[in-house]
Amino acid sequence: MEDYERNSNSPTHEEDSDVRKGPWTEDEDAILVNFVSIHGDARWNHIARSSGLKRTGKSCRLRWLNYLRPDVRRGNITLEEQFMILKLHSLWGNRWSKIAQYLPGRTDNEIKNYWRTRVQKQAKHLRCDVNSNLFKETMRNVWMPRLVERINAQSSPATCEPVESMITDPGQPIEEPIPVEPGFLQFNQQFVPASELSATSSNSPAETLSDVQGGVVNGSGSDPAGQTGFGEFNDWGCVGGDNIWTDEESFWFLQDQFCPEMTSYSYN
DNA sequence: AACACGGTCAACCGCCGGAGC
DNA sequence: AGCTCCGGCGGTTGACCGTGT
Incomplete structure (x- = not known):
């Protein structure tokens, strides 16, 4: 994706290069899970800033709710x-x-x-x-x-x-x-x-x-x-x-x- | 084996409303 | 009252994967 490449590979835009986009890595997941387990799943902008993740608060929230949340169910819809x-x-x-x-x-x-x-x-x-x-x-x-x-x-x-x-x-x-x-x-x-x-x-x-x-x-x-x-x-x-x-x-x-x-x- | 195609799903974007100042 | 910030939501996109040819 254009954004992925622009933000991850070519730091020509300083502001953009501060924010990662695209698929989350295992390391990022681990950081987010760890941070949420300590601080709770609220104040996502704060989490994004404090955790060191170069992600937006929205991105963190979405990743947590749709994927990392422990009670999330995956697989076939019954x-x-x-x-x-x-x-x-x-x-x-x-x-x-x-x-x-x-x-x-x-x-x-x-x-x-x-x-x-x-x-x-x-x-x-x-x-x-x-x-x-x-x-x-x-x-x-x-x-x-x-x-x-x-x-x-x-x-x-x-x-x-x-x-x-x-x-x-x-x-x-x-x-x-x-x-x-x-x-x-x-x-x-x-x-x-x-x-x-x-x-x-x-x-x-x-x-x-x-x-x-x-x-x-x-x-x-x-x-x-x-x-x-x-x-x-x-x-x-x-x-x-x-x-x-x-x-x-x-x-x-x-x-x-x-x-x-x-x-x-x-x-x- | 290579290609095309369609389905799936993770992730982003823009908009909106509520809270706080 | 107006502004800003933030979270939530629905729409959309695009990468990936399986299947058919």
């Missing part, structure tokens, strides 16, 4: 976490840090990356905008129910924990009540016809969502008629009606692209 991300994003939009609060150990950066690389990709493949009604309906009526199904299938049938319980992790302090969209709650265990969802969610949900997303979700007269959960939805039409998906096309698309780990579910 099904439960995928569900939470989809659900919370539907409520709050791109409020990554807020969403991250309900995914212990996950950083806003990681969630943001997940959304951009996985979820937005699907919107692109569907040839619709991520904020379009079609995409939101697909998330709500197909992907999320599928995730719920998969999650519940993972736990023993006798002790199927309601998926909604995940939203109030007892180990996680909830600072404010989460505005829950009524339609979503009904996805647990049994799927409710979309017509019922739209009927029960035609008022408050739109308000909730519009608060967050500027009303882009509202006006969903485009509810696919007769949806009764996965495998029973009818043809999908993209905005403009130029891209119709059959049941089977949608199923295989979603399985391959969104839940590649799925192997045992068969389309009926």
Whole structure:
């Protein structure tokens, strides 16, 4: 990267050469961890100056929060976490840090990356905008129910924990009540016809969502008629009606692209 | 083996709001 | 009230890596 080279190799700019950019070294990590363990993770500019690291306070903070923090979780996003991300994003939009609060150990950066690389990709493949009604309906009526199904299938049938319980992790302090969209709650265990969802969610949900997303979700007269959960939805039409998906096309698309780990579910 | 391509993710940037003076 | 500093946040970038050709 230009900045990396300029700052690390060519000290032609005296001010720039005082600030390191680019990937952190192990030594820098060690210094930062040591310093934070002694002084705490606040006053980042002070930490940056006092530690001798030629980094900005912002850079130190980011490195700590996204990588060095002891409770940071790394690795694959679980099904439960995928569900939470989809659900919370539907409520709050791109409020990554807020969403991250309900995914212990996950950083806003990681969630943001997940959304951009996985979820937005699907919107692109569907040839619709991520904020379009079609995409939101697909998330709500197909992907999320599928995730719920998969999650519940993972736990023993006798002790199927309601998926909604995940939203109030007892180990996680909830600072404010989460505005829950009524339609979503009904996805647990049994799927409710979309017509019922739209009927029960035609008022408050739109308000909730519009608060967050500027009303882009509202006006969903485009509810696919007769949806009764996965495998029973009818043809999908993209905005403009130029891209119709059959049941089977949608199923295989979603399985391959969104839940590649799925192997045992068969389309009926 | 070499190259192209796409996905992932760490890190930076600019903006904003709150706190302190 | 206005200014400055700082931390937090969301958007974006670019290096790296795996995979396909």
